[in-house]
Amino acid sequence: MRWVSYRSTDGSSRCGVVRGDMIHAVGTNLLELLRTEGGLAAAATKEPTEVVPLATRHLLAPVPVPPAVRDFAAFERHISNAGKAAVGDGTVNPVWYEYPIFFFSNPAAIKGPHDEIPIAPGTQLWDYEVEVAAVIARDCSNLDARTAEECIAGYLLYCDWSARDISTSEMKFVFGPSKSKDASTTLGPFLVTPDELEPYRSGKGFALRMDGYVNDEHYGGGSWDEIHWSFGEMLAHASRGTTLRAGDILASGPVGTGCIQELAGRRPYLAAGDTVRIEVQELGAISVRVTSHEPS
Structure with a gap:
């Protein structure tokens, strides 16, 4: 459904x-x-x-105000590419392989699949991210990675709009991203139940394309089955010692080349007037216009 x-x-x-x-x-x-x-x-x-x-x-957005939003970094190619772009070294920190790492995002910043996206204040490097996310079906805790996907109501397309220059500054401190990530998050257009995707099961994900376009130009993307951490593993880690609630969003992080940051100067960052389209097979597409910062 x-x-x-x-x-x-x-x-x-x-x-x-x-x-x-x-x-x-x-x-x-x-x-x-x-x-x-x-x-x-x-x-x-x-x-x-x-x-x-x-x-x-x-x-x-299918879930306009989720109880909580967790965003992971589950695609190895993205982590390596981002390292190359930032410091010229694509070596992945060994900690990344120990457990799926996430940060909490802002439930109040959720946007629909065609809502305009204002550039966050104070940034010159505004970026999109091509992600998929799971919606929790019911309250659950201490899940086993082998069966955790039974607690997923469905999947949807997720775009974590990111201020890369602000993030560069924030990531120098141990807390990780904050204001670089809380201005807008786009969800939708559909919440697709897991049975619809089962025929595409491959590896730890699904054999489904994930792609990003700016002004109708293909910028990059990959396949969901490149994912290193399965959603079962992400749910198990997130639920350890706490409760995931019905409607919680858990996102994958961007697929490899699923954001401008990874393209290392080969594409410009977003500007007011740009249109961004993000597509994931079987989950649909979001298509939005980027606007200038909204005055408070």
Whole structure:
């Protein structure tokens, strides 16, 4: 199944399952559906409150305000490329191979798949990231990596908009990224249930393309099955000694060459007026316009 959240004609937010080119609305909030008995599977059997054309509705992020957002760095090629671009050395720190590392991002910064993206204040090096993310189906803790994917409600496309010059400064201290990452995060357009992706299972991921474009020019990308840390391994690590809640977002980090930072001067960073399109096979695409910084 593919699920969406959208703005109805009366201005209210609704969510529903996509059947063909129509949305069958069965609720007002996808997070609430995840928390009800039976989750999305049960919700899909409800009589729709409205049936509307997908093409005519303004899509929101499938989970507009997730309880928590964790962003990992699960693709080895990205880590190596980023090191080469930053210091001329693509050697991956051995710690990266010990366990999947993540940082917490900002749930209040979530944007929909076609919302404009203002450049964060104070940056000259504004970047996108081609990522995939899992949405947690139910509260869970201390998961086993071998079975943790049973707690995934679905997958979606994730773009972590990044201020690279600010990040360079922040990463000199042990806390890691903060203001370089909390201005905007784009989710969507669909939450795709795991059964839809199972035919593409390959390695620790899926044999699905992940690509980024700026002004219709292909900048880079790769395949989901290049991933070093599986989502089961990421969930197991994140849930150790704590609780993942229904609706939590866990993102993969960018695929190799899935951001401008990795291209080492071969492509310019983003400017106001640029259009960015990020595509992941079976998950759809986001397409957004970059704008100048919004004054506070």
